[in-house]
Amino acid sequence: MNGMATPPDTDEAADQPVKPRLALLHASLVKSIERVEFIIDLETESLQQYQPIDLGGFNHQKSHGLLELTRAMRALGTASFDQQIMEDLMRLREKLERNLTALDIHLKAVRQVSTLIARAIEDDNSDGTYSASINQPVR
Numbered sequence: 001m002n003g004m005a006t007p008p009d010t011d012e013a014a015d016q017p018v019k020p021r022l023a024l025l026h027a028s029l030v031k032s033i034e035r036v037e038f039i040i041d042l043e044t045e046s047l048q049q050y051q052p053i054d055l056g057g058f059n060h061q062k063s064h065g066l067l068e069l070t071r072a073m074r075a076l077g078t079a080s081f082d083q084q085i086m087e088d089l090m091r092l093r094e095k096l097e098r099n100l101t102a103l104d105i106h107l108k109a110v111r112q113v114s115t116l117i118a119r120a121i122e123d124d125n126s127d128g129t130y131s132a133s134i135n136q137p138v139r
Contacts (some may be wrong), residue, residue, distance in 0.1 A: 022080060029072040035087045036065035040095045047102035
Protein backbone atom coordinates (compact mmCIF):
# COMPACT_ATOMS: atom_id res chain seq x y z
CA MET A 1 0.00 0.00 0.00
CA ASN A 2 1.11 3.56 -0.54
CA GLY A 3 0.08 4.78 2.92
CA MET A 4 -3.05 6.49 1.66
CA ALA A 5 -6.34 5.92 3.46
CA THR A 6 -8.87 3.69 1.73
CA PRO A 7 -12.08 5.49 0.71
CA PRO A 8 -15.09 4.48 2.82
CA ASP A 9 -17.01 3.08 -0.16
CA THR A 10 -14.55 0.25 -0.87
CA ASP A 11 -14.79 -3.40 0.17
CA GLU A 12 -12.63 -2.69 3.20
CA ALA A 13 -15.34 -0.39 4.53
CA ALA A 14 -17.80 -3.29 4.37
CA ASP A 15 -15.49 -5.29 6.62
CA GLN A 16 -15.77 -2.70 9.39
CA PRO A 17 -17.59 -3.99 12.49
CA VAL A 18 -21.30 -3.20 12.66
CA LYS A 19 -22.19 -0.52 15.17
CA PRO A 20 -22.77 -2.13 18.58
CA ARG A 21 -26.37 -0.86 18.93
CA LEU A 22 -27.30 -2.12 15.48
CA ALA A 23 -25.70 -5.50 16.22
CA LEU A 24 -27.65 -5.73 19.49
CA LEU A 25 -30.93 -4.90 17.74
CA HIS A 26 -30.14 -7.44 15.03
CA ALA A 27 -29.46 -10.14 17.63
CA SER A 28 -32.66 -9.23 19.47
CA LEU A 29 -34.71 -9.65 16.29
CA VAL A 30 -33.09 -13.00 15.51
CA LYS A 31 -33.83 -14.25 19.05
CA SER A 32 -37.45 -13.05 18.77
CA ILE A 33 -37.87 -14.95 15.51
CA GLU A 34 -36.38 -18.07 17.09
CA ARG A 35 -38.72 -17.87 20.11
CA VAL A 36 -41.82 -17.48 17.93
CA GLU A 37 -40.65 -20.38 15.74
CA PHE A 38 -40.23 -22.57 18.81
CA ILE A 39 -43.78 -21.87 20.00
CA ILE A 40 -45.22 -22.40 16.52
CA ASP A 41 -43.31 -25.66 16.10
CA LEU A 42 -44.57 -26.97 19.46
CA GLU A 43 -48.18 -26.14 18.70
CA THR A 44 -48.05 -27.52 15.16
CA GLU A 45 -46.41 -30.76 16.31
CA SER A 46 -48.99 -31.21 19.06
CA LEU A 47 -51.85 -30.62 16.64
CA GLN A 48 -50.40 -33.01 14.08
CA GLN A 49 -49.99 -35.72 16.71
CA TYR A 50 -53.57 -35.15 17.93
CA GLN A 51 -52.36 -34.51 21.46
CA PRO A 52 -54.57 -32.57 23.86
CA ILE A 53 -53.16 -29.06 24.02
CA ASP A 54 -53.89 -25.77 25.72
CA LEU A 55 -54.84 -23.65 22.71
CA GLY A 56 -55.41 -20.65 24.99
CA GLY A 57 -51.89 -20.97 26.35
CA PHE A 58 -50.40 -21.26 22.89
CA ASN A 59 -52.46 -18.27 21.75
CA HIS A 60 -51.13 -16.22 24.66
CA GLN A 61 -47.54 -17.23 23.90
CA LYS A 62 -47.94 -16.48 20.19
CA SER A 63 -49.48 -13.08 20.94
CA HIS A 64 -46.61 -12.24 23.28
CA GLY A 65 -44.10 -13.44 20.68
CA LEU A 66 -45.74 -11.34 17.98
CA LEU A 67 -45.55 -8.27 20.20
CA GLU A 68 -41.88 -8.94 20.94
CA LEU A 69 -41.15 -9.56 17.25
CA THR A 70 -42.95 -6.38 16.18
CA ARG A 71 -41.03 -4.30 18.71
CA ALA A 72 -37.72 -5.78 17.62
CA MET A 73 -38.51 -5.16 13.95
CA ARG A 74 -39.48 -1.54 14.62
CA ALA A 75 -36.37 -0.94 16.70
CA LEU A 76 -34.09 -2.30 14.00
CA GLY A 77 -35.95 -0.78 11.08
CA THR A 78 -36.64 -2.67 7.88
CA ALA A 79 -33.84 -0.81 6.10
CA SER A 80 -31.39 -2.72 8.32
CA PHE A 81 -32.71 -6.17 7.41
CA ASP A 82 -29.97 -8.29 5.93
CA GLN A 83 -30.26 -11.46 3.87
CA GLN A 84 -30.18 -13.66 6.99
CA ILE A 85 -33.09 -11.85 8.63
CA MET A 86 -35.09 -12.06 5.41
CA GLU A 87 -34.43 -15.83 5.28
CA ASP A 88 -35.40 -16.16 8.96
CA LEU A 89 -38.65 -14.30 8.33
CA MET A 90 -39.44 -16.45 5.28
CA ARG A 91 -38.81 -19.59 7.34
CA LEU A 92 -41.12 -18.23 10.06
CA ARG A 93 -43.78 -17.51 7.46
CA GLU A 94 -43.59 -21.11 6.17
CA LYS A 95 -43.95 -22.42 9.72
CA LEU A 96 -46.93 -20.14 10.31
CA GLU A 97 -48.57 -21.46 7.15
CA ARG A 98 -48.10 -25.07 8.34
CA ASN A 99 -49.47 -24.06 11.74
CA LEU A 100 -52.50 -22.46 10.10
CA THR A 101 -53.16 -25.63 8.13
CA ALA A 102 -52.95 -27.77 11.29
CA LEU A 103 -55.22 -25.36 13.19
CA ASP A 104 -57.70 -25.37 10.30
CA ILE A 105 -57.86 -29.18 10.32
CA HIS A 106 -58.36 -29.13 14.09
CA LEU A 107 -61.10 -26.50 13.85
CA LYS A 108 -62.94 -28.43 11.13
CA ALA A 109 -62.86 -31.55 13.29
CA VAL A 110 -64.21 -29.62 16.29
CA ARG A 111 -67.04 -28.24 14.14
CA GLN A 112 -67.94 -31.72 12.91
CA VAL A 113 -67.99 -33.15 16.42
CA SER A 114 -70.06 -30.25 17.75
CA THR A 115 -72.54 -30.68 14.88
CA LEU A 116 -72.89 -34.38 15.69
CA ILE A 117 -73.42 -33.63 19.37
CA ALA A 118 -76.00 -30.92 18.59
CA ARG A 119 -77.92 -33.31 16.32
CA ALA A 120 -77.84 -36.04 18.95
CA ILE A 121 -79.20 -33.63 21.56
CA GLU A 122 -81.94 -32.47 19.19
CA ASP A 123 -82.89 -36.07 18.38
CA ASP A 124 -82.94 -37.00 22.07
CA ASN A 125 -85.09 -34.00 23.01
CA SER A 126 -87.54 -34.51 20.18
CA ASP A 127 -90.79 -36.32 21.01
CA GLY A 128 -91.47 -37.02 17.34
CA THR A 129 -94.33 -34.54 17.08
CA TYR A 130 -92.82 -32.82 14.08
CA SER A 131 -90.94 -35.71 12.56
CA ALA A 132 -91.22 -36.60 8.87
CA SER A 133 -92.80 -40.01 9.67
CA ILE A 134 -95.92 -38.35 11.16
CA ASN A 135 -96.66 -36.52 7.92
CA GLN A 136 -96.56 -39.66 5.80
CA PRO A 137 -99.91 -41.09 4.76
CA VAL A 138 -101.08 -44.24 6.51
CA ARG A 139 -101.43 -47.26 4.20
